[in-house]
Amino acid sequence: MSKFFDNTDLNINKVENIVSSTLNNCDDGELYLENSKSEAVILDDNKIKSSNFTTDVGYGFRAITGDVVAYSHSNDISENSLKNSSANLKSTLSSNKGNYDNQIKKTNQKFYKEIDPIDNKSMDSKIKLLNEINEYARSIDASVKQVTANFLGEKKDIEILRLGGELLKDSRPLVRVNVSIMLEKNGRKETGVYGIGGRQSYDDYLKNDNWKSLCDEAFRIANTNLQSKPSPAGEMKVVLGPGWPAILIHEAIGHGLEGDFNRKKTSAFHDLVGKKVASNGVTIIDDGTLDNRRGSLNIDDEGTPTEKTVLIENGILKNFMQDRLNARLMKTKSTGNGRRESYKHIVMPRMRNTIMLSGNDTQEEMIKSVDKGIFAVSFGGGQVDITSGKFVFNCTEAYEIINGKIGAPLKGATLIGDGPSSLKEIAMVGNDMMLDPGIGTCGKAGQGVPVGVGQPSLLINKMTVGGTQIK
């Protein structure tokens, strides 16, 4: 039973009629309904900045024939609005005829609980905790000059109505807590940012004074950066730390393995399935089935159950990540990677939790093997050009490596490389795979979706480091 048509002039029969008259001659499509609420409670500059609360209800109606996608969305759930959308879809697809497959794989899998993270922690206790975080962070050291902390919570209920009356549902909680600390010492300012989150309640992440470790970590990063010296520029060896640095794998390789770029042959990987694309020992998966992780989903936004998809196995390219459209056109199956930011956005193949699995080497051995290079522990933003394969990352914590030893912290180091070639430059894969703390949001074509990443320590033989110092 759907709740979306309560208090409207619609009922499930009327809706099914509109859906079936619209999708009858199509290859695919659905009515996607979404009811979401989100909050942002922010402490900034010693004050609780006003709390913000957002509710959004709406539908996205999609019809596909061949490779043409017609989409219409509105936040007016009414007969008139739905009929207008239907007419709009039909006019785009009028000259085509398709063959709708109304069989969709079903699942009972649940990777997170149906909780409302916003309501299950009172506003009072959130405000109290933010104030405690502020006080604690400012008490760490006299150099702490600014603290920002926030609670971001969300609950999203979705329903997918397909031709033939199939109704698929999911209810998705998501939270994130961030702390940012700015230090000032001897006229120099640096910040450190740390966050944590996933698909559980705030308290699951903050219990046992866990929030103190967020502050400590943000302070440690900022304090490290206060001692940093300008980064060298040029090509050198790079050791990546475990966990969050896997965002580099996500950008540099992950996007190039999304079905749409490969169907359109604009990805550097499009003709490389079955071929060796990475060093031996490199195995990368995209997994939507990890409990409570930020990138996990019971079903994707087309209703396909998520799975653990092997992308690269021991260096060989195995699979692309697919939504229903690109899978059908490439004559394969959806891998449960069809995602959208909201009902206002079209579905695209997107990553979930993208992870490089552990190998046999140790981080110690990697550092020891480097005469001159850098050790990148954490990154800020990154970006990739899918067609040329070029990617860029800004280090938020990095150190120089000299003669096999970790040296001074570096400021403003940027890594630039080419996805396909850096995969082949991976010389050592660590035994210390770690998942990120649950903070990633991936942007693609203007749509942001929550994702996770993970990796062990890695040694990359050469990569261009951008800095201000020429050796």
Next chain:
Amino acid sequence: MIKDKNYLLNISERILTKAKKLGATDASVVVSNSVSEDISYRNKKIDGSTRSENLGAELTTYFGKKKSSLTSSNLKEDILDELVKKCFIATKITPEDELNSLPDKDLHFKGLKELDLFDKTHLDNKEKINYLKEAEEVAFSVPKIVNTNGSGFSEKKSNFVLANSNGFSDGYETSQFTAYCEVVSKENGSMERDYEYSSKRFLSDLLSAKKIGENASKFAIRKLSPKKIKSERMTVVFDKRISKNILSVFANAISSNVIAKGTTFLKGKENNQIFKKDINIVDKSDIKRANGSKYFDSEGVRVDELSLIENGVLKNLLVDTYNGKKINKRSNGRCGGTSNLFFKKGSKTFNELINSSKKILYINETIGHGTNLITGDYSVGASGQIIENGEFKYPVSEITIAGNLNEIFKNLILADDLALNYSTNSPTMLVEGITVGGI
């Protein structure tokens, strides 16, 4: 198609009345509506169509110095009252902040000037398809263009009303036509992509399909078979596509929000020489038909022309009501950012600029988010061309450029080729002594 002003005003009045009735000492609300119809096109045929209809309200209620906001897309009458209630309950439990307030009444916009921000022209989907078809045909007529990442045409009409309990109530319609074309070039083992786009309030101001196609293919081809270069300090020229981003960073760094918190490298630099003496930066809100033009800011405060940099000296910050109070300044109508921001044009021609040094790195693309607003450190990935003795020689890629914005600002020289195509605009820009990271 979009809701008229009266419809939006009715909702805003209902919300304000309800808020007052509940005991809110003040309230403000934005009710907005937009409809957009987009076509995407790829390889000689339509790829998709999207129709978007959005209606929503964002309300803020005050209880003394307490404040809280709520956004909703469900504006049915019975739900509306519930939303106001919910917002007010949240307000009452939010801690006080003595700086919270509506803007001063005497700063409210009360003008009659006409900025021409709405073009009622409707282009049906067939006409949009024809435009995109022509753009792609022009692009594909060029050798080495082998694929397309798609082209798109979007037509958006918006309307909104902003009202507050101090008597401000106004709104206006805007329109936006946007077209882009992104193509892929190939030569031996090298594959590159690039695009051209145009976005204007009036359809008749939009770049022609032919020009969009020509530029997209030209840009994608000039990147083919790039070389890597050695790390060295070089004179860099930033294409207008990139120089305007450097201007955006400047604007972010003088926002009262970051000045008040001290999280910007330009804190305390008011009345200091930041650029060379011949550099001037203006934010002009009332250019007819321009993308950045607006009658009032997101608080209802009038937006007068503001001179930010005069003869290289920082003269004004971007101030909103709340953060203004922290730094003892009144709002200058910049809540929500700048309007039409630009460097006034420089005195050198483009040719003089690219001939000013024997070897120049010309940057027309940067990737990454490598700007640190607190320290001014700047480090991004880049690609472009090498210019030798004024001639474009060969493309380069997989390089980084790095420096500190304090130095970059002090050194930059502008060409005289300013064009007001976007809401932030810069002429071509030259900066000496940038560290280029390569092999």
